[in-house]
Amino acid sequence: MAKGSVTGGTQTVTVSTLLFDVFGTVVDLHGSLNSATRSVLSANGADPEQAQPLVETWLTNLNDLMTDVRSKRAAWTSHDALTSDALHHAVTVLGMENLPRQALRNLASATHRLRPWPDSPRSLGTLADSFTVVALSNASLAGLTRLSAAGGLRWHCVLSSQAVKTYKPDPAVYRLALDILGLDPRTTMMVAAHEWDLHAAAEHGVATAFLSRPGEARASSPGAFDVQARDLSDLADQLAGRRLP
Template identity: 35%
Template sequence: MPQPQIDALVFDVLGTLVDEPRGLRTGLRRLAPTHDEAETERLLTLWQRHIERQQRRMLDGERPYAPSDVLDREAAHLVADAAGVTDPTAVAALARSARELPPWPDTATGLARLAERFPLIGLSNASRTALLGINAHAGLRWHQALSAEDARTYKPAPAVYELATAVSGRPPERLLMVAAHAWDLRAAQAVGLRTAYVARPVGDPPAPTDTFDLHAESLTALADQLTTG
């Protein structure tokens, strides 16, 4: 398949550039240090399911839009109750762990290499406030960072991807959406963006029927594909 002609790269953040489950596990271990790993995983699943369920309710029109930091606070209270923790300071610290997410080992190098050739746009379901914290903690460097909060909805709603086309001033087929989640890439593809899947342990791998433009085993491998020639 010939390499697409691209003017800018658009990146998913959670899962693609930062290891969200690892950051949340760190927060859960601080919340309940006596719990074993099985209990930590149970609490992590409880958190993740709450976020996914509430975002889906908003996408389905069953709940008014609320930014991700509101959902993080809700999830922190839910998880703390399940862990038997009532200290409000500890619950607040757990909610903040959603912003204290470590980057993957190749993230900084990959972004730096790609930034030498392309404008880089972050596009995240994280709120504006949360995205600022995530970027700072993980050392992410952007030319532009966009939050789904600006569209008052969540990916995979088309309005979120349209933020990137509006900001870039370029037609969607000249933008490359980079993500570790096939569902994210399918939604970007549906509004005309080109797509690049980057494999991550916490991602959503492509199905046999997916037809993404590029596939890479890492961000640096994607940089190899896009910066050669």
């Protein structure tokens, strides 16, 4: 594999392996779930305009549940189970308990069918020609496998936090990738659309690339990361333009 030399801030870093967050970074989490939720609500006589508040409440609940597991306030529970629990709680909070159970089961599994951002399949393929590309996600291995296959996402390896029974940003998840793949942090870069993910990864000495995505938060401090890219295509162009012979 080739290496890319990237100048960011006051230093130049050389990378050969790219670790990717998936939800929100490579696939459109909010847009996909909003679309799936609107369909379920419409099909069951509910107001489709309630899709966005339902999804927002659902994802907030899911984040809270993962935080409880990470902080040891709750026992390890799989991402798929937490996703289902968070959805059922959101439905109750918003007074939508009349939705059929099968409809809710189908909606909970929508995290296995998240749409890639339009640039993701091609750009990942381009990067995979020159770098080792690895998915590092809180999602279940089953979910990652299915959405990657359906979305044409090319990885050299897919890693789920379920292997260490916790969730990012727990340090154990980043150590999982470094240790199991025998990676040198100095030649590894974490790519994400979330600052918290990048800051946690940086604690392990890896380089960082912030990716802007619609619906995700903007970088609050320009220059805080080694690379900032408009999208995955821009990241591929930046790394390609700095590839060493």
